[in-house]
Amino acid sequence: MLTDLDPIATAPADAAPSDAANEVQVYLARQNGKDLLRFITCGSVDDGKSTLIGRLLYDCKCLFEDQLASLEADSGRFGTTGAGQLDLALLVDGLAAEREQGITIDVAYRFFTTERRKFIVADTPGHEQYTRNMVTGASTADAAVLLVDARKGVLTQTRRHSTIVSLLGVRHVVLAVNKMDAVGWSRETFERIAADYRVFAQRIGIDEVTCIPVSALTGDNVTKPSDAMGWYGGPTLLGHLESVDAAAEEKLGAFRMAVQWVNRPNQDFRGFCGTVAGGALRVGDEVAILPGGRTSRVARIVTMDGDLETAQPGQAVTLVLADEVDASRGDMIAAATGRPEVADQFAAHVVWMDEQPLLPGRSYLLRAGTATVGAQVTELKHAINVNTQEHAAAKHLDLNDVGFCNLALDRPIPFDAYADSRETGSFILIDRLTNATAGCGMIRFGLRRASNIHRHASKLDKAARAGGLQKPCVLWFTGLSGSGKSSVADRLEQELHRLGRRTMILDGDNVRHGLNRDLGFTDEDRVENIRRVAEVSKLMVDAGLIVLVSFISPFREERRMARSLVEEGEFLEIFMDTPLEVCEARDPKGLYRKARAGQLPHFTGIDSAYEPPDAPEIMLKGAEQTADEMVAQVIGELRRREVI
Amino acid sequence: MLLDPLFDTRPAARDLPQPAPASGVEDALPAILTTPARLTHLQRLEAESIHIMREVAAQFHKPVMLYSVGKDSSVLLHLAMKAFYPSKPPFPLLHVDTTWKFREMIEFRDRMAQDLGLDLTVHINRDGVRQGIGPVSHGSAVHTDVMKTQALKQALDAHGFDAAFGGARRDEEKSRAKERIFSFRTATHRWEPKNQRPELWNLYQGRIHKGESIRVFPLSNWTELDIWQYIHQEAIPVVPLYFAKPRPVVERDGTLIMVDDDRLPLKPGEVPEMAWVRFRTLGCYPLTGAVRSTAATLPEIIREMLLSTGSERQGRVIDQDAAASMEAKKQEGYF
Numbered sequence: 001m002l003t004d005l006d007p008i009a010t011a012p013a014d015a016a017p018s019d020a021a022n023e024v025q026v027y028l029a030r031q032n033g034k035d036l037l038r039f040i041t042c043g044s045v046d047d048g049k050s051t052l053i054g055r056l057l058y059d060c061k062c063l064f065e066d067q068l069a070s071l072e073a074d075s076g077r078f079g080t081t082g083a084g085q086l087d088l089a090l091l092v093d094g095l096a097a098e099r100e101q102g103i104t105i106d107v108a109y110r111f112f113t114t115e116r117r118k119f120i121v122a123d124t125p126g127h128e129q130y131t132r133n134m135v136t137g138a139s140t141a142d143a144a145v146l147l148v149d150a151r152k153g154v155l156t157q158t159r160r161h162s163t164i165v166s167l168l169g170v171r172h173v174v175l176a177v178n179k180m181d182a183v184g185w186s187r188e189t190f191e192r193i194a195a196d197y198r199v200f201a202q203r204i205g206i207d208e209v210t211c212i213p214v215s216a217l218t219g220d221n222v223t224k225p226s227d228a229m230g231w232y233g234g235p236t237l238l239g240h241l242e243s244v245d246a247a248a249e250e251k252l253g254a255f256r257m258a259v260q261w262v263n264r265p266n267q268d269f270r271g272f273c274g275t276v277a278g279g280a281l282r283v284g285d286e287v288a289i290l291p292g293g294r295t296s297r298v299a300r301i302v303t304m305d306g307d308l309e310t311a312q313p314g315q316a317v318t319l320v321l322a323d324e325v326d327a328s329r330g331d332m333i334a335a336a337t338g339r340p341e342v343a344d345q346f347a348a349h350v351v352w353m354d355e356q357p358l359l360p361g362r363s364y365l366l367r368a369g370t371a372t373v374g375a376q377v378t379e380l381k382h383a384i385n386v387n388t389q390e391h392a393a394a395k396h397l398d399l400n401d402v403g404f405c406n407l408a409l410d411r412p413i414p415f416d417a418y419a420d421s422r423e424t425g426s427f428i429l430i431d432r433l434t435n436a437t438a439g440c441g442m443i444r445f446g447l448r449r450a451s452n453i454h455r456h457a458s459k460l461d462k463a464a465r466a467g468g469l470q471k472p473c474v475l476w477f478t479g480l481s482g483s484g485k486s487s488v489a490d491r492l493e494q495e496l497h498r499l500g501r502r503t504m505i506l507d508g509d510n511v512r513h514g515l516n517r518d519l520g521f522t523d524e525d526r527v528e529n530i531r532r533v534a535e536v537s538k539l540m541v542d543a544g545l546i547v548l549v550s551f552i553s554p555f556r557e558e559r560r561m562a563r564s565l566v567e568e569g570e571f572l573e574i575f576m577d578t579p580l581e582v583c584e585a586r587d588p589k590g591l592y593r594k595a596r597a598g599q600l601p602h603f604t605g606i607d608s609a610y611e612p613p614d615a616p617e618i619m620l621k622g623a624e625q626t627a628d629e630m631v632a633q634v635i636g637e638l639r640r641r642e643v644i
Numbered sequence: 645m646l647l648d649p650l651f652d653t654r655p656a657a658r659d660l661p662q663p664a665p666a667s668g669v670e671d672a673l674p675a676i677l678t679t680p681a682r683l684t685h686l687q688r689l690e691a692e693s694i695h696i697m698r699e700v701a702a703q704f705h706k707p708v709m710l711y712s713v714g715k716d717s718s719v720l721l722h723l724a725m726k727a728f729y730p731s732k733p734p735f736p737l738l739h740v741d742t743t744w745k746f747r748e749m750i751e752f753r754d755r756m757a758q759d760l761g762l763d764l765t766v767h768i769n770r771d772g773v774r775q776g777i778g779p780v781s782h783g784s785a786v787h788t789d790v791m792k793t794q795a796l797k798q799a800l801d802a803h804g805f806d807a808a809f810g811g812a813r814r815d816e817e818k819s820r821a822k823e824r825i826f827s828f829r830t831a832t833h834r835w836e837p838k839n840q841r842p843e844l845w846n847l848y849q850g851r852i853h854k855g856e857s858i859r860v861f862p863l864s865n866w867t868e869l870d871i872w873q874y875i876h877q878e879a880i881p882v883v884p885l886y887f888a889k890p891r892p893v894v895e896r897d898g899t900l901i902m903v904d905d906d907r908l909p910l911k912p913g914e915v916p917e918m919a920w921v922r923f924r925t926l927g928c929y930p931l932t933g934a935v936r937s938t939a940a941t942l943p944e945i946i947r948e949m950l951l952s953t954g955s956e957r958q959g960r961v962i963d964q965d966a967a968a969s970m971e972a973k974k975q976e977g978y979f
Contacts, residue, residue, distance in 0.1 A: 024943035
């Protein structure tokens with residue numbers, strides 16, 4: 001900062017106004033003219049990444065005396081650079097655990113300014129187990145500085161970081177070959193590493209790479225050209241970062257704005273608030289409200305500082321439209337000509353960030369722009385090994401895995417390809433139960449086949465098919481193996497039949513002999529097993545039947561999905577709450593014995609979890625009630641709910 | 645009027661090369677039409693903060709804005725007025741009053757709420773008052789915990805707020821630099837630094853279970869200089885304590901403490917001197933160090949800050965307790 005003001009402070013009287021006010025005005029004018037570059041640094045544990053950032057802050061004089069004093073104190077306590085040396089890494093590793101372990105766990109954001117530009121650095125961790133944190137930092141970066149240790153060259157983690165940088169669409173990549181001091185400033189070493197890397201980078205689609213030999217420890221080629229490496233004729237790291245193109249490339253060229261909030265202070269004003277995600281907008285432009293597709297014209301672009309004639313990408317504005325059209329949060333306002341794609345299926349790269357694996361068929365919440373919809377991965381085409389970039393078949397994605405998949409949504413949303421727009425081509429996946437941000441995705445392309453299948457509306461509905469005998473519904477029995485689901489369902493069906501009702505029973509074992517005989521017992525297959533049964537039971541409800549489903553169905557999420565397929569009130573969850581000990585003692589099929597002997601992997605209750613329902617419609621105590629009592633309880637509940 | 649000195653400098657400044665003022669998009673229109681226009685650094689920061697605020701208004705049932713009366717709060721409030729214009733911000737202001745704030749802060753707070761027509765709730769930890777907790781008698785750690793952290797938790801619980809805006813910036817302190825913009829808190833208000841939600845692109849994720857909450861930091865990416873530059877550009881009112889004038893102070897352990905009322909016990913031989921001082925940061929007056937300064941206008945303050953060799957938190961007694969003190973306090977529920 002000092003360097004920035006010095007020229008003014010010492011300028012001759014005739015060159016600048018002498019009083020503080022004018023001096024500061026000139027200074028501020030120059031500050032305001034600066035643009036902003038956001039970059040990430042990535043490297044493995046001891047590549048010296050935090051030291052490099054510390055060096056940038058230190059050399060750009062962005063540290064204050066008290067910060068230096070506490071750095072000196074900390075260097076003594078935690079430092080790894082030896083007595084009397086400042087350990088610059090301690091400037092950035094801010095969490096207690098990081099300082100103690102000497103590693104970076106989470107993204108840290110740092111700010112510095114030079115004569116030419118303002119910078120936000122996201123210091124991201126190198127460990128594979130913190131890949132999701134690196135993805136977080138990369139999602140908003142314009143440039144990436146990848147560090148390698150000159151003594152080790154391009155390693156697995158460099159390739160991993162590069163893959164993520166490429167996936168997240170970071171446009172400028174710098175390979176900083178660090179610790180050149182430790183290899184005798186060897187030109188040959190640098191050139192070999194640089195050549196290795198360029199070959200690799202091109203293969204994974206990184207077009208622009210700049211390789212720079214540096215020493216974060218000594219500062220050579222970080223902010224000042226290196227005397228020791230006279231053979232290097234390129235820019236310093238900082239010099240390069242000051243000159244790369246910071247402005248995001250505008251590839252869309254057409255207006256996009258997700259509606260965040262509808263502003264209605266009174267009857268006469270209705271504004272749609274949002275941030276312009278792409279394209280420019282001018283008053284009078286024709287826009288479409290998507291996914292609906294109604295069109296209108298922009299009447300006003302409102303801000304507190306006054307109405308605007310035009311709005312540009314990055315601006316937060318409030319739009320007033322010429323017509324009374326309905327738009328709400330989750331809709332996108334887009335140029336009427338040059339619209340985004342609207343579909344309920346697309347192919348995307350997904351990075352998984354949750355301890356619970358991503359299972360195809362499981363329902364998640366997908367957030368894209370301001371829209372939140374239900375979504376599931378319908379096909380996991382392949383996983384990408386981030387270390388080798390090889391594609392491999394996969395049934396699920398674990399924490400930090402990357403996959404390429406098809407997704408299906410509950411309803412269509414507007415989007416663009418990620419390659420064209422980070423804002424309108426990205427999404428996150430949210431776990432419905434824990435609310436965790438479980439994954440993120442980059443859309444490649446929409447899938448057309450969804451739009452060519454139209455629902456056929458039939459003349460008869462399910463009430464007609466039920467013929468006034470009953471209200472069609474699903475009675476979903478869930479519980480451990482041996483809890484009594486099938487026998488109670490069986491007796492209940494007989495009783496309903498005696499009462500003259502039309503029923504059908506779907507039993508886990510029976511369905512696995514036919515429709516689901518291709519499925520095993522892994523978590524992925526269990527999810528698919530339930531999805532098919534849920535779809536079949538929905539068809540049977542449409543047929544007017546009372547459907548008795550008897551499946552262990554261990555996961556809450558799948559039962560919730562089955563419930564969501566039918567209408568409100570048509571799904572009754574019946575929990576056979578029989579303790580594991582009782583089920584195991586009964587062991588009607590001898591399965592528990594096998595499972596305990598290790599001959600039956602993934603057996604629910606033994607080595608695969610059972611998630612009991614939170615609020616089942618009917619709760620049966622299998623160990624305490626007789627079968628007749630349980631049947632009577634269900635019949636009573638069906639009468640109360642006017643199912644029969 | 646508070647900002648008169650600043651306004652006086654403006655006519656003269658018009659002759660100088662000027663940045664595009666925030667309201668000057670129309671003036672700059674020809675440029676927008678012919679070249680792909682680029683937002684300035686401050687315009688970008690402003691837009692990002694507004695985007696964040698609107699997300700909170702849309703995603704939460706009962707948000708609140710923590711108003712601490714300092715310069716960052718002033719900017720936060722100004723941005724909130726912009727974000728929802730022509731509506732008023734759809735959330736109240738909450739001030740956690742430790743009863744040891746500078747008197748001028750309290751006057752300023754009440755006037756701002758009135759001028760802007762906003763709903764202001766003031767919360768004081770009555771238990772703490774009954775026990776006579778204060779920074780002088782109990783030290784900064786106990787006082788801050790009881791009168792700030794615990795008081796804040798009481799207020800959030802009592803009103804059932806599910807999101808709370810704070811004015812913290814990532815450049816202030818190392819553990820803040822690691823915090824998300826939407827920062828999840830457990831039902832007991834704890835921050836889990838090692839288990840933060842990934843926060844990607846501008847997709848801020850605020851889904852929570854009952855009792856949990858999110859602390860929101862719209863100024864995360866602003867620096868101290870950005871704050872002052874924006875206050876200057878937008879002529880935002882700030883508490884007069886930021887401007888230098890003669891004030892009664894005593895020097896303790898190298899820190900200048902202002903004698904704001906008669907609750908500060910003077911040590912034997914200690915006599916308050918009138919000195920030209922101002923504050924870079926504001927809090928409880930016995931815990932806030934003044935700096936000697938003659939900077940009485942915004943440009944002078946900015947100039948002084950640019951030439952300063954100490955960081956703004958230097959004046960905060962509470963941060964110097966331990967290396968990881970902020971992280972520990974934040975885990976306990978401190979903002």
